[in-house]
Amino acid sequence: MSTLNLTLMTDLYEMTMMQGYFKTQNHEVVVFDAFYRNNPCDGGYAICAGLDQVIEYIKDLHFDENDLAYLKSLNIFDDDFLEYLANFHFSGDIYAIPEGTVIFPREPIIKVVAPIMEAQLVETAILNILNHQCLIATKSARVCYAAKGDGVMEFGLRRAQGPDAGTYGARAAVIGGCTGTSNVLAGQLFDVPVKGTHAHSWIMSFPDEYTAFKKYAELYPSACILLVDTYDTLKSGMPNAIRVFKEMREAGIPLTFYGIRMDSGDLAYLSKKVRKMLDEAGFPDAVISASNDLDEYLIESLKLQGAVITSWGVGTNLITAKDNPAFGGVYKLAAIRDENGTFIPKIKLSENTEKVTNPGNKTIYRIYDKNTGKIRADLICLVGEVFDPEEDMTIFDPNEPWKKTRLAGGSYTLRELLVPVFKDGKCIYESPSVMEIQEICNKEKDTIWDETKRFVNPHEIHVDLSKKLYDLKNDLLNELHNLQED
């Protein structure tokens, strides 16, 4: 199976800058951090996803003859630079937070340590992939949280923003917790469950609804979910569905996985009526599934209203993350390695304090409460810093320096979040399967309290700086401020 090579899927300015570095003979090794600033939907967390596609992209990076001819045709790039590109491959290191991990704002999800030309080229594609998949995985986790253990199916392919959005979006949705997808291609590519029964058009293509149901039940007796709202859910769809279920039972066909789906109307009211009809007809184990513009808020509300829906099909609002369709991840220069191999930290100023970057070659430790296993805080620090969890630790809010937290020695455990993925251009990481990542993600979601998972005003888990990083950042800020005063 071959896909389009994405080497040219980059912003033109990455390439004009690359040529600039080439012409100025700048081969410095730099550190870039990819991170995001705000949790989607004003939530308390996000879910990391997309790394496997980033790995494929990096592995496949090369400029073929067509690419070079196209670049030449732009009359921007000189032959010596194009020759360099002809032999281009990624030679740097990449560190990343594994897919399925719960993540928080301002911590590097991916860290690229590479010669500046290479690190610059890959910015756009890395952000594109991460921004999309982190977004949908996060939305999916929210929707599944609202469904409180009911199955949630990803049904949004037709409303996704193009084929990749539908297909990689389905992948991300499964990572976030969806039990499956309607997208057959996603099923094939990622070995995830695919589900689906029939549409209104199936019903309309038969002379009447009963015949349509009857035929469907004959064809698919072991996965017989009938869509009951083509004409009238309670007056037509339900009586016809129950008639078919009864005939199946009378014919001795085992009713293993069967039930109805509703795609319109007042789902709270209808589901209660439908449950009653099914129970009274002797079908208490019939599935009631629902779709129709669902999202986490609507599912939560339906649950509060006592809707007896056991399976949810979520389309548009999940696959586009409709109320928050962009993740907003950025990729910022954090350090430049000098001739002695020392990383010289770099900082990007902004009038908005939150937008000031964290300088230096960094890593992240997750601090867990030893008793509960829940996340206490995340700690961004400089590579090489050593912490002993048997000793007390003080961590600092990066924006509000008076906010310090003291952790008692012995009460916490530490886990480094960034793992090596590429070393000297070679991939040294093997991605788990998507279903394995879903399992990882389920465990990850257990490391945060409901207070952080709720939709309104969730509790914020702190991402703090080590003392060393905090001081370094402060020194750089003062230095730059003094420069501007001069």
Next chain:
Amino acid sequence: MSTLNLTLMTDLYEMTMMQGYFKTQNHEVVVFDAFYRNNPCDGGYAICAGLDQVIEYIKDLHFDENDLAYLKSLNIFDDDFLEYLANFHFSGDIYAIPEGTVIFPREPIIKVVAPIMEAQLVETAILNILNHQCLIATKSARVCYAAKGDGVMEFGLRRAQGPDAGTYGARAAVIGGCTGTSNVLAGQLFDVPVKGTHAHSWIMSFPDEYTAFKKYAELYPSACILLVDTYDTLKSGMPNAIRVFKEMREAGIPLTFYGIRMDSGDLAYLSKKVRKMLDEAGFPDAVISASNDLDEYLIESLKLQGAVITSWGVGTNLITAKDNPAFGGVYKLAAIRDENGTFIPKIKLSENTEKVTNPGNKTIYRIYDKNTGKIRADLICLVGEVFDPEEDMTIFDPNEPWKKTRLAGGSYTLRELLVPVFKDGKCIYESPSVMEIQEICNKEKDTIWDETKRFVNPHEIHVDLSKKLYDLKNDLLNELHNLQED
């Protein structure tokens, strides 16, 4: 250049229904309409886009060995059906509204006339492609309308919902009016202009801002747009940029295309200050370009505030259509052809009047005012109906029957919107180039008044039904209603 085959990019239920039709030996030819119900962003129109990708998809439809093996592994599909799929190709007819055309709710953008199995399979991919590209083309047209003739660049690749969303989204944005994109791959694939200069990281990788500007100007003197907000726009960026421009002038380097870009801060205030600084330094023709979370509303507001920005870079909000990220197109059964070749109309009921479909094998005429060339209304009618523009015409609102419009003979002209694209499975349509489609779209936008293009409460252009279609729909509704009463 090879792309992933999208044959399996369909909802599983399309395939279970297909097998159902196969098993029940249903080879009836049916009519499906793809249409949408509401203009994005509460606007007055939408722009049609995506047809070329639909054509590629239909041409490429086939199940290869891997696909068949995967489908078999699902234990849903029988060997006889899989054998049928092995020889599957599309054999039907497709009609479509050409890309770049202004479109309105409820009119078929694509009409598929094909054996039911084929027509059903293609639903999901057609909707996916149309929903995405119509959405972004429409958003782009809105943004360009706000920019009142200034150049608008599509800069959103990194925030798009995956690679296709960035790349086909760039295509759609150019169709809607953008002068170019930052996405190099989109430039290569669709032969559209690509643009871009440098990022903050370029500035940060040099010892100081002046040196970074100076180097950039040496490398790219003929397209020298300097990013001035890395440290401080007015105190640092502008003085350094002007110093470089002066040095270029002194060195006799022609200043053809040059200027500055701002990516943060108060763009209205800063642009006026920046314009003054440039003018006073003798650079009245320097470009002032701006980016930073722009959309049509913000551009309109900046213009009202007297911002003197001449070029706009629009990212996230355009490439995701952030305030309305789903187009909502649907695909509904409209007719089934009987053994005599007559199309038997089908209607889908809904408690929501607006969701009741228009039955029958239909086409659309656009009615133009003869004097102004502007659109008077669109008319959906049955195929075969003939209208003489020299005669008076009465058209009917599909939802509110008392709303009739009478057009005087001789005052209007007619144009059929749907054109044949596939005939008996063969493509008989050649897509214009993307830049040609942009030109078509520019002319199309001239056929609607500002009243329809404005953002708040735009004037609605009516999509009405012919007398014959109106009566047919009414008869079917009464018939179904009587059935339910029985």
